[in-house]
Amino acid sequence: DAGVIQSPRHEVTEMGQEVTLRCKPISGHNSLFWYRQTMMRGLELLIYFNNNVPIDDSGMPEDRFSAKMPNASFSTLKIQPSEPRDSAVYFCASSYDRFLVYGYTFGSGTRLTVV
């Protein structure tokens, strides 16, 4: 099991550019979560999917952010246009079921820097 795979590991982009972060959950897991980590706000849930359907996107900061899960093995988080305040570490996590008592498995995160 390769775990939750995120790409890229690091991303540096200029303000105004589109950024796409990618996530491959663990095979068989049917819940997927996107979190953002910053020094000021800590770890925040942005959106989560269950069986490829977005269940709660109330944490998505604004319309510049969008997330998709076209199939059970792939999800993207897109920021368009990007701004310096979007600089953060973005984590993807997956679990077998959102009702499972265990915590999720996190990916290694993508460190995004917007200059």
Added chain:
Amino acid sequence: AQTVTQSQPEMSVQEAETVTLSCTYDTSESDYYLFWYKQPPSRQMILVIRQEAYKQQNATENRFSVNFQKAAKSFSLKISDSQLGDAAMYFCAYRSAGSSNTGKLIFGQGTTLQVKP
């Protein structure tokens, strides 16, 4: 809304000694789960230990144990025989259970643990 508070931004411990990290939470729910995650410099979030609120017995995983005080809404992590590899940021997290479970983890602000050789 539920909140999780870690009042110790930084802690240090001598190698082989024992250290306790504090966590308190606020909730009106009676059924929930609590977790401790470790985030080393590699950035990977690693589950250390979990506790179901309906269980009175404190969870233990090798050198890691918790002191769960439900009435006080306290969930501290004890690390025994500290090792250099334990140096990391530790996050306490809360998750609702039952019909209110959305899968969302609510995290504390984290405690950075330094282990001195």
